[in-house]
Structure formats: C-alpha cells, structure tokens
Amino acid sequence: MAEQEPKNKTAHKGKPRKNQLDKERELARLYYFQGDSQKAIAERISVSAQTINRWVKEGDWERLRAAKTLNRKEIVAKMLQKINERLESDNWTADEIIKAAAAIEKLDKKTNVVTMMEVFAAFGNWLTARMQIDQELTPETVQVITKYQDIFLSEQMAASKVNFL
Numbered sequence: 001m002a003e004q005e006p007k008n009k010t011a012h013k014g015k016p017r018k019n020q021l022d023k024e025r026e027l028a029r030l031y032y033f034q035g036d037s038q039k040a041i042a043e044r045i046s047v048s049a050q051t052i053n054r055w056v057k058e059g060d061w062e063r064l065r066a067a068k069t070l071n072r073k074e075i076v077a078k079m080l081q082k083i084n085e086r087l088e089s090d091n092w093t094a095d096e097i098i099k100a101a102a103a104i105e106k107l108d109k110k111t112n113v114v115t116m117m118e119v120f121a122a123f124g125n126w127l128t129a130r131m132q133i134d135q136e137l138t139p140e141t142v143q144v145i146t147k148y149q150d151i152f153l154s155e156q157m158a159a160s161k162v163n164f165l
Contacts, residue, residue, distance in 0.1 A: 025055055026139040030128045032061050033121070079104055116156060120149045 024045050031041045038056060042049040056062055083100050086092045124146065131137045 023139050026143045028052055028055055029059065029061060030124065030131075030139070030142060032056065033065050034125050034128050035065075076104055116153060120153070124149075 024047055027045055028041050028047070031044060032038070032052075036044070038052045039049055042052045079100065083092075083097070087097075124142075127137065127142050127145065131139070131142065
C-alpha cells in the first residue's frame with residue numbers, strides 16, 4: 001500500500017513548498033486580522049495551531065491587529081483617561097494640556113490616519129470575504145494591496161506626527 005503524502009508537502013524531504021507556505025501564511029494573516037481565532041484559522045487552512053501561533057509571534061500580528069482594530073472613539077477615550085490621570089497627579093503644564101486637547105480635537109473631527117486605518121481594515125475584511133467567491137483575487141494580490149496600505153499609513157503617521165500620549 002502506498003503512503004499518502006501529507007497535504008501541502010512536496011516529495012523533496014517532506015518539506016512544505018515555500019510558495020505554498022507563503023500563501024498559507026498570508027491567508028492566515030488575513031483571517032487573523034479579520035478577527036478569527038488561531039484555532040479556527042488552523043482548521044480553516046489545514047495547518048497546525050502551533051504553526052499559526054509561531055506566525056502570530058514572528059509577525060507581531062497581535063500588536064498589529066490591535067492597532068488596526070482600534071477606532072477613533074477608543075483612542076479618544078484612552079487619551080481622555082490618560083489626561084485625567086495626569087491632571088489628578090498635577091503633573092502637567094498648561095502647554096501640555098493645550099497640546100493634548102488639540103490632538104483630541106484633531107482625532108475627533110478630521111479625517112486622519114485612524115480613519116484611514118478603519119477604512120483599510122474594513123476593506124481588508126471585504127477582500128478576505130471576496131476571495132472566497134472571486135478566483136481572480138488571490139492571497140498574493142491582497143498581500144500587495146496590504147503592503148501599500150501599510151506604507152501609506154506609515155507615511156501619513158510620520159507626516160502628521162500626532163502624539164498619542
């Protein structure tokens with residue numbers, strides 16, 4: 001009886017093909033940023049939970065997902081809480097209070113990096129869902145789009161120089 005080869009393995013020493021592994025990692029990343037659990041992702045793309053856990057740690061996905069899922073209201077609330085703590089400790093100058101108030105006003109009223117992040121996160125979720133029905137939309141395509149979104153956001157954050165306390 002012939003042995004069945006494990007899924008996603010090549011005949012060469014039983015190692016996963018790099019291209020296939022890259023596709024699986026990117027698909028896992030998309031699902032992770034969409035909010036899926038590591039266990040669900042592992043089952044969905046047929047890799048071990050340990051592999052997903054390693055990818056999450058190596059890619060710092062947890063921190064990145066938290067940054068992408070924060071919305072403007074949460075950031076303003078956290079800034080207000082931080083301001084309150086500092087005000088109670090009498091550890092602020094009038095200039096620092098004015099700067100913090102201006103940062104909150106900017107976050108609360110204008111289109112900014114946080115708004116862009118919210119839109120890109122929603123778009124990423126849509127792309128991930130769309131991949132299931134659109135054969136032209138591949139993990140590689142989504143990876144390129146995400147790369148340029150990240151570059152754009154980094155440039156915008158550098159340009160705005162908003163201090164989040």
